[in-house]
Amino acid sequence: MSSYYIRLYQDTDYHIVRGIFARGIKEHIGVAFRHTLSLPQIWIPSLVMTWLPLLITGSLLTSILAVTTISGIVWFINRRIFTTYIDFSLKDDMLDIQKYYLQSQDRCFWVAESDGEIVGTVAAAPLKQTDGEKQMELKRLSVPRRHRKKGIATVLCKTVIDFARRRGYKAVVLDTSMYQISSWNLYEKIGFRRTHYCHADDYWAKYIDFIDVYYRYDIQD
Template structure:
């Protein structure tokens, strides 16, 4: 890939950035499932449930069916928060990106482009919270898998930090799944620090340890 550059979002990017966003969020599901299967409170009962039909009735088919149902349930519970979040976002700020981000004060949306291909995206908006310092939220950061490891994500993060600094904000915050270890490395290398953890308010997320973390970057005077 030749060099990329970062520019403001334009209307012709609409379908591409929505697709990149949706794919990036749903991509978290696989890592979540793998993590869930490592939890003793998940795999131990699963082994028992799968093994009972084989031990009691000698039915391998029933054991396989039980295992398939368990895996399907784990996948569903891990995917559901991501799918609901995507659906909500595509109807909310991602429905009219031009109006939500480019026609409002202290909001913006950028894309990274290379050879007429969009290879990354990020947005910024004031962080809505009760009291405290003036914070900017880094939103919608996504780089397609085949373009990662080329500094695009770092450049997009820096774009938001510079945008927040010019507008007098004291910090930049973002939230991300705990299991996105590659993103952790990027954020922490840039100076973000973990602020607090939380579980999405969906059925089964706490039991399956589907956890998110808030990162914060403090802007120096």
């Protein structure tokens, strides 16, 4: 196992951190695409559009073009959902990381570094709650593929938990997508419990059955 350590984000990390975040999100497009193709509202119309031209015209080429077109549309919808989220995030809290996370109370951003290379990121920010309970949100957890299974993500998660505990928060919460099964396993191994599921607000996200999964870690006094 390679050695690494956790430190606070620095301005010199800016482009690297944003790149790690964007690439990590894009990894899930393929999984989402395959899931979408298995949905009845997708594969039934696709089957009809595949065989109908063949039955009417007898042209295999027309059927192939129909399948290719449908697949392309489905891929575009999935890609749009993920890239829209990336664009929003890069213009929101990831636009000025130093100001948003390190110059505000009860917020922080960390990176894991190994041999001068950033091998992971995570952030923490207070979550607004109507019931008054102090909850800290775990955000921007990402470890490049080649550095996974080294315990980096676990240490980053525990860094946020310790940060929240020191500041008197009652829980750490997060949300992830239904496609990130490996992340589910990580969170549950640490002690997070799944609380609920929720469809995304976007129309196309609902159409392709995109579901957000929410987790909570209760901090003991």
